[in-house]
Structures are given as C-alpha cells and as structure tokens.
Amino acid sequence: MKHQFSNLIKVSLVATIFYFATLQAFAQDAGTRVAVVNSEKVFNESNLAKAMQTRLQNEFTKRQNELRDSAQKIQAAAEKLDKDGAIMNEAERVRRQRELADQDRELQRKQREFTEDLNQRTFEERAKIAEKANLVLRQIAEQRKLDVIVQEAAFVNPKSDITDDVIKALNSQK
CATH class of the missing domain: 1.20.5 (Single alpha-helices involved in coiled-coils or other helix-helix interfaces)
Incomplete structure (x- = not known):
C-alpha cells in the first residue's frame, strides 16, 4: 500500500x-508575459498587513487576557478541589465539581466565540488587503504589459517574481 x-x-x-x-x-x-506573486508574503510583510495585525491585536487582546485569566482561575479552583476534596463532605465536593464543570463549559464556549470572531475579523481585514493588492496587480500588469499573473506557483524564477514590487506599491499608498 x-x-x-x-x-x-x-x-x-x-x-x-x-x-x-x-x-x-x-x-x-x-509571447505571453507571465509574472508571479506570493500573496502570503504580501499579507505578512506589507504595511497594510502590519497595520491589520496591530488593529486585530488591539481589538482582541483584552478578550484574550480575560479568557486566560478565567482559565487560570478554573485551574486554581480545580487544584484546590483536588487538594481539599478528601476532607469535604460528598455533597459539597459534588457541588463544586459541577460548578467547575459549568465554568469550564462556559470558558470553552467563550473561547470558541473568540476564535470565530478573530477568524471573521482576520478574513475581513485580509479581504481589504486583497482588494487593494488586486488593484496594484492590475496596474503592474498594465505597466509591464503582462498577460498573466499567477499566485502561489510551485517554482518561481526570481525575474518573474513581482511580490516585492506589489508590497512597495501597497506601502506607497495612503
């Protein structure tokens, strides 16, 4: 096999x-003129991408810290329950276990929401960058009389790679 x-x-x-x-x-x-662009490099290295990262970080850092703090509190409460569980009566131990389980489920729900929100916002921001990059690609294609621009090629001859030119053009925009 x-x-x-x-x-x-x-x-x-x-x-x-x-x-x-x-x-x-x-x-x-x-006689076709072909160029290649590495879109991931554009999404990672352009000033627009760096500004996007800063915006997302500012937007989501508080929630991320709150989730981390909640996880630490739940962990500390679980460790305390493990330590004190032997001297508690059965009803109290079961009640605390249920509370911890509820808190953990709530934390997991909030973590999923956080991840979904972050992914959605990242997608929105990347779409804005892609829109601007596509305009720049069209301009470069017209200036250089290119027939085709390929994204993410398996192999690229450096003379055909226009990624740095795209990043420079994006960085020069307001």
Whole structure:
C-alpha cells in the first residue's frame, strides 16, 4: 500500500512538472508575459498587513487576557478541589465539581466565540488587503504589459517574481 502511494506521488509530481514545462513553453511560444506573486508574503510583510495585525491585536487582546485569566482561575479552583476534596463532605465536593464543570463549559464556549470572531475579523481585514493588492496587480500588469499573473506557483524564477514590487506599491499608498 505504501509503495503504491509512493508511486502515485511520483507520477503526480512528474505530471505536474510536465504541465508546468508545457505551460511555460506555450507561454514563450505565444509571447505571453507571465509574472508571479506570493500573496502570503504580501499579507505578512506589507504595511497594510502590519497595520491589520496591530488593529486585530488591539481589538482582541483584552478578550484574550480575560479568557486566560478565567482559565487560570478554573485551574486554581480545580487544584484546590483536588487538594481539599478528601476532607469535604460528598455533597459539597459534588457541588463544586459541577460548578467547575459549568465554568469550564462556559470558558470553552467563550473561547470558541473568540476564535470565530478573530477568524471573521482576520478574513475581513485580509479581504481589504486583497482588494487593494488586486488593484496594484492590475496596474503592474498594465505597466509591464503582462498577460498573466499567477499566485502561489510551485517554482518561481526570481525575474518573474513581482511580490516585492506589489508590497512597495501597497506601502506607497495612503
């Protein structure tokens, strides 16, 4: 089974290389001008991305700290219950265990909400950056008379990579 999987990967890799070689040959024969941009680098290194990170951090730090503090309180209460549980009567121990379980469920719910909110806001902010980056890509394509701009290529010849130019153009915008 492992051998078959390995062969499948090899065949897939050869097919991918053949596809890109054919695409490149076709592009050269047709006189097509192709450039490549690394969008993750744009999302991580542009001034817009850094400002996004700062905004998100400012927006979510308080909630994150509250969640961390709640988790520490629950942990401390659980440790105290473990330590004092042997000398408590059964009813009191069960009551405290239920309280801890309820607090833990509430904390997990708040953590899920936090994660969902953070992901949603990150998506919104990245969409704004992508919109501006797409405008810059169109401008660069027109200036350089490019026919195609590819995102996230498996291999990029440095002379075809316009990522730094996109970041510079984004950084120069207000």
